[in-house]
Structure formats: C-alpha cells, structure tokens
Amino acid sequence: MNSTFYTSDFVHLNRQGLFRKGKLLYPKAKNENLDTFLKSIYKELELNYSKFYKMDLLSKMGIICTEILLQENQIDKNTALVFQNNAGSLATDLEHQKSISKSSNALASPAVFVYTLPNIVMGEIAIKHGLKSENAFFIAESFTPNFIHTYTDILLQTNKANSAICGWIDLDSDRYNVFLTLISNNGKIRYTPDNLKQLYTNVDE
C-alpha cells in the first residue's frame, strides 16, 4: 500500500469545447450541436473506427475524450475505468421510452436499447483500447471527488489496476460535462482528492 500516483493527463468537455490539460484544443461553436461537434473531431483525428457512428452520445463523448486523453500517453492494458455521472443513460433511455409509448408507432430497437445502461461507454472504451480491466460506474447528483479518488486509489494500491481513467461523464438532454483523468505512476500532479476536485473545477465554462 501507499505507492504514489499522479494525474498524468486530463481532459474536459463542456459547451466551450474540448480541453486537454486546461487548454482549449477544439472550440465548439455556440449553435453547433454536440453530435456534429464530436463527429468533426472524430474526422480530424482520422480515427477510422466506423463503430463510432453507431454509438449513443454518451459513448461518443467517452470515445473522443479518451482518445485525446491518451494521445500522448502509452496506455497500460490493466487500466481501470471508474466513471460517475448524474443522469445515467437518461438521454438514450428517453429515446427507447419514446419508441414504446402508446402514441408512437416506432418499434423498440435493440441498437438503442443496448445503450440504456451508463456503463456501456466504459465497454466501448475497453473495446477501443483493449482494456480487459476493472470497471465501475457510479451515479451521484454531482461529482464526488473524495469517493472517486478513494475507490480508484484502492484499485491502484491493491494492484487490481496499474493505472486508471477516472472522472465524470454526464449527458442530460442539452447539458453535458466531461472530466476524465489518467492516473498512473507518471506525472507531476499528485493524485489526491483535493487535486482531483481542483482540476475538475479549473476550466473555462
């Protein structure tokens, strides 16, 4: 126990755009919708990963944000994923609900239904990066850096994971907010609850 871990890298996504280490890399135009914005980054990154287009928005946010997060980092295959959000998979839940409501003639679609779980975004990230690792998806009204730090730190200190991607990834109708961090042995910012909290809030909105 008690190895020291660091925040090696971090990203934010909000209505201003996509930030890496606090720097705005991809500004988002005010009237541009989120899906279009994420697709434009996908194209610019030349990801060539056609599955991306079939994903729901929560998963698209997760894929694009981890792509930027890992751009300059070698990822260990035993990287745990510890995510949290407010709305779960509500955006896709509403889409499925619409298809089964009495007034609608739409049929329930398995391609939609499969995304009605918040942890699917972790599954998509695990597939993209080959991570056969620990996963946990938590729900809270707002980000709880103390708990997310505690849970991730236990995974790291007990060698259940060598590194971790943890943070907040939330989508609720028009509101969205992502903050993901890469925690590993490398870096300068100590991985502490206070630092996690500070990095989360320290971004232009």
Add this chain to the structure above:
Amino acid sequence: MKKAYIINTEIISPLGFSVQENYESLVNGLSGVKQIDNYNYSNRSFYGAQIPEKKLEKAFKDLSANSEKYTKLEKMLLLAVAKVLDKNPNLDLKKTAVIISTTKGNIDALDRNNPFPKERAKLFESAKQLQAFFKLPQTPIVLSNACISGGLAIAVGKKLINHQNYEHAIVVGGDILSKFTVSGFSSFQALDTKVCAPFCKQRNGINLGEAAACVLLNAKPTAAELISIEGEATANDANHISGPSRTGDGLFKSIQNALKEAKLTSSEIDFISAHGTATLYNDEMEAKAFSRANLQETPLHSLKAHYGHTLGASALLETVISVECMKRNQLLPNFNFTQKGTSKKLNIITQLKQKSLKNVLKTASGFGGCNFAMLLKKHSA
C-alpha cells in the same frame, strides 16, 4: 486490514419477503416466473416474475404511513433495509457505508401514465429517498454497472471496510419489472416464451424479474456469522457491448483475480453460484470460462428459473442465497435443468444435497462486456 463479514441478509421477492421464506420456496421447487398478460408491461403475453402489489403495500404499511410518497422500487429497497436495521438497532450509521445497486431505478417514471415526475427516474433520487427515510448521515453511493451491479456493490462495501474507516456497510440492490426492460429484451429476441432453463439444452432466453436484496457487512464477525468476502474482481471482455465473449475471457480473468486475492485455488471451491441467464450465448460463455478455470467438476447452479433475471438485484440476491446454502451446508438444484446444453462440461446440481461448504464462488456478467467474480469463505468458530 479489516475483513468484511456478511452479518445479515434480506430478500424482497416474488418468492417471499424474508430470507427464510425465499429459501423454503427454493427448496420446494417453486418459481416466481409466471405468464403475465398485462398491457402495462407488454402488448403480448410473456413470462416474468412479479412482486404482487397488494402484498408489497401491506408489508410497507407496517413501515410507513406515506405509501403514496414512494415508488414500487423504493418500497422494496426501504423494506429490505428496514428489516436489516431492525435486527441491528445499535448500528453506528456514522461508521456505515451505504451502497445502492440498480440498473434502471425508477425507470417506470418515464412513462407518461406514471404518477411520479420524470426526474424520479434519475438513479440518485432513490438514494435521496433512502437517506431521508433512515436519516442517514451520508448520501448513499449508487452503483449502476449492468447485470454485475449487485455483486460489484458488495465488492464496493468490502473495499471500503478493508481500506477505509468504515466498520459496516449496508449494500442494497433492486430493480423492477417494467415495460422499458420487457420491450428492450424482447427487441433482442432474448425472452424465453416459457420459464427459462439455465444451462439446459432447451434454453431459449431469459425471463425478467423483480426483487430487492440487502446485506450488512461488518468488520467484525459475530459468533454465528462467520462468512467473509475473501476476494473479488471485475474484468471487461473488451470484445462486444451486448454479445458475451466467445472465449469467456473476462469472466475467466475475473475468477483468476478473485482467487488470487482470496489466496485460493480452483480445487478449493466447493460450489459456484453462476449467473446463468439462460440465453444460448451467455451460458455457453460461462461454461467455457469455468472450464478454463478448471471448475468443470465443481457443483454449480443458476437461480434464474426461480426469480427470472432481476438485473441490479440478481447477483446480490444470489449471494444471499449462497450464504444461506453455506450456513446449512446444502446444495440447491438448478431449477428447470433437464439436459446438458453447453459444449464444455459443467457439474449442474440436479437435486438438493448436503455438502460441507467452505469456499463459494459467485459470478455475474453483463452488457458492456463486464464480468464479476467473488469468493466467500466460511471460517470455523
């Protein structure tokens, strides 16, 4: 390091509102899965397991006069926790972590005919209700990790006792039967048209069910309660978001990692409480993973033909039954199994048997490629 012992358990299900009642139903070969013809769930008749509304109302009346303030799921969760707290009136709630496991929470609140506001469908809303009801000093932690949620929530509680300043953890999980999930699994053509048959050649899909289950974990054992959680792990397949791995990779890995933490080998496992949803691919995947882990001779059951798949409650409920099996040194049969139905050998339990049970493996797998394994150990007095 403090260990985490399972001190109390509770189940609210179609097969009973106490562990005793549930266990007797299983021994007597009862199933909660029935044909349901109800337009509120599906335009077509289907097989599922439902908690009778009237029975729940009656039980809840003894707990609270404000029945109309709570959703069905919340009543189930509150009842399960209240029964555990009743048995432990001196529990120091300041030293108690509370964890709620659910996949879909109050998903029925999204339906326009539901009397509750849509916002109630957010999973943390149930945590708020629970906190207010029991005057908890901290907001409960909510975990939503598909069909491994119930098991992983126990692992969260165990980790917090092992490594943090908690003396206790209340882990409660629940999910309801809803049009939302029935229509979704139906669109996958994943629902069996009769009572499901886990691991059986005749298996043809899942039944959905509803239940709540609760366990109380303690850093200290009591004279009568000596079962601890010795190891647990999750592992992602990194293969497909809805299809089980063809090789059982993630489940195999989670079993290996849990064994490693528990310092046990597969030959020391006396019994497996498997996930066994009764879909063609899931049960085949599990058989492969158990075979790779050298567990093909270990007695195994799935409880899905008794309860249906209760999603976020399932692994928690099945752990409670495993604990009961360990206390009684009994192997419960895999209900509705008639014929070997996987390419790899499994030792499916076909009748009630006495057997000394010391080390037990619980597993679960779910959408998103997640897999879970946990080892329970019974210590000698």
